[in-house]
Amino acid sequence: MRIRVLLFGQLKDMLGRSEDSVDLEPGARLSHLVDHYSQRFPQFRAFAGSIALSVNQEYAHASVALKEGDEVGLLPPVSGGKSPVGSTITLESEHCAIVREKIDIEKIRKDTAHPGDGAAVMFDGVVRNNTRGRRTLYLDYEAYENMALNEMEKLAQAALQRYQVRDVRAVHRLGRLEIGESSIVIVVASAHRGAAFDACRWLIDTLKKTVPIWKKEYFEDGAVWADGEPFPEDIRPGQ
Helix, strand or coil, X not given: CEEEEEECHHHHHHXXXXXXXXXXXXXXXXXXXXXXXXXXXXXXXXHHCCCEEEECCEECCCCCECCCCCEEEEEXXXXXXXXXCCCCXXXXXXXXXXXXXXXXXXXXXXXXXXXXXXXXXXXXXXXXXXXXXXXXXXXXXXXXXXXXXXXXXXXXXXXHHHHCCCEEEEEEECEEEECCCXXXXXXXXXXXXXXXXXXXXXXXXXXXXXXXXXXXXXXXXXXXXXXXXXXXXXXXXXX
């Protein structure tokens, strides 16, 4: 059976491509696919224990059985590369969006305004000019786009239930971002400030660990993929 494989971040650079097609025996599991790449690319082995896996845009355990035509994502730890040049496509869900142009913060704030709110807490993630003292020229973000939007929406829905806030908006930008530009904006609206603060903090902290978005940092002497945080236990591949 033939499986479509998508690669991101360091894995894409390591294998020299962003997409692959692999023939496996019927009944093969995700773990067999990981073994396939570990055997073909020795440098891949160092990542095998830290990546997450997805099947048809849903996180999946390594024991999941594959079937003909499945789309598998090999996902390095996320930290929010490159997007298609010239593309301005916007992906939207009920509470979230992924864009490739400047985030309209004022529009997000107006869209979430409600006379019954006592608080509107906003997180604005801004590109800074250095990383650990090293001068940063610009950043480039890439994503497993449809899956990223789905995971963002899941977090928004979870925040609404968990913290009982009235509304949530989250917008993430892809592509090249200059110093001082916003990469992500989250707004949480609520009757009470405590719930809004808690929900906003939980959203950005969780998003940075679970949503498949990666960033590449460009310096005067080269570029590197930003180190991501380890995936939570429940979405690590296992065996």
